[in-house]
Amino acid sequence: xxxxxxxxxxxxxxxxxxxxxxxxxxxxxxxxxxxxxxxxxxxxxxxxxxxxxxxxxxxxxxxxxxxxxxxxxxxxxxxxxxxxxxxxxxxxxxxxxxxxxxxxxxxxxxx
Amino acid sequence: xxxxxxxxxxxxxxxxxxxxxxxxxxxxxxxxxxxxxxxxxxxxxxxxxxxxxxxxxxxxxxxxxxxxxxxxxxxxxxxxxxxxxxxxxxxxxxxxxxxxxxxxxxxxxxxxx
Numbered sequence: 001x002x003x004x005x006x007x008x009x010x011x012x013x014x015x016x017x018x019x020x021x022x023x024x025x026x027x028x029x030x031x032x033x034x035x036x037x038x039x040x041x042x043x044x045x046x047x048x049x050x051x052x053x054x055x056x057x058x059x060x061x062x063x064x065x066x067x068x069x070x071x072x073x074x075x076x077x078x079x080x081x082x083x084x085x086x087x088x089x090x091x092x093x094x095x096x097x098x099x100x101x102x103x104x105x106x107x108x109x110x111x
Numbered sequence: 112x113x114x115x116x117x118x119x120x121x122x123x124x125x126x127x128x129x130x131x132x133x134x135x136x137x138x139x140x141x142x143x144x145x146x147x148x149x150x151x152x153x154x155x156x157x158x159x160x161x162x163x164x165x166x167x168x169x170x171x172x173x174x175x176x177x178x179x180x181x182x183x184x185x186x187x188x189x190x191x192x193x194x195x196x197x198x199x200x201x202x203x204x205x206x207x208x209x210x211x212x213x214x215x216x217x218x219x220x221x222x223x224x
Contacts, residue, residue: 102153
């Protein structure tokens with residue numbers, strides 16, 4: 001069966017510091033992968049999606065970037081965090097029946 | 112632009128029924144999803160509607176009217192564990208096979224004893 005792993009679960013970072021969040025999927029090949037962010041009191045916002053290795057599409061202009069170095073690995077990064085980058089970050093993959101399956105999320109606090 | 116509206120919060124007592132409405136205005140439509148999200152956790156899939164009508168799954172049912180841009184999630188025989196945020200999401204495009212979803216802000220359901 002397919003599983004999705006995301007880490008770390010929580011992260012507290014100072015403004016201006018770098019960021020790297022990792023997501024890996026097991027039990028499937030060539031998955032469509034997504035990074036969503038959920039700010040307090042707001043809906044999930046799609047940040048990036050990827051349909052294959054090295055293929056990244058950005059949905060909104062922002063301070064973040066994404067990379068897909070391997071088929072089942074999706075990384076969210078920043079060189080210098082802003083206060084506005086705080087939020088709950090969720091990695092997801094799309095199953096064949098149109099469902100999105102989410103990782104457990106990373107709560108990022110930028111101070 | 113895309114607009115998905117649902118109430119911010121609803122309160123109901125254990126054993127009761129609650130209906131969460133969702134209205135949407137999107138550039139296209141290719142399916143509507145409902146997810147449940149407990150605080151601090153990832154959303155989990157509840158239902159998917161692409162045709163008009165009612166889909167029933169145990170205590171949870173979801174309804175869709177494409178002509179009205181409207182859906183509801185019905186939770187019956189409420190239990191304390193149903194206290195959570197319920198997210199309405201629309202897949203706008205039928206040509207986009209990449210599964211991008213537009214989410215509403217979520218409805219916080221509070222179940223009281």
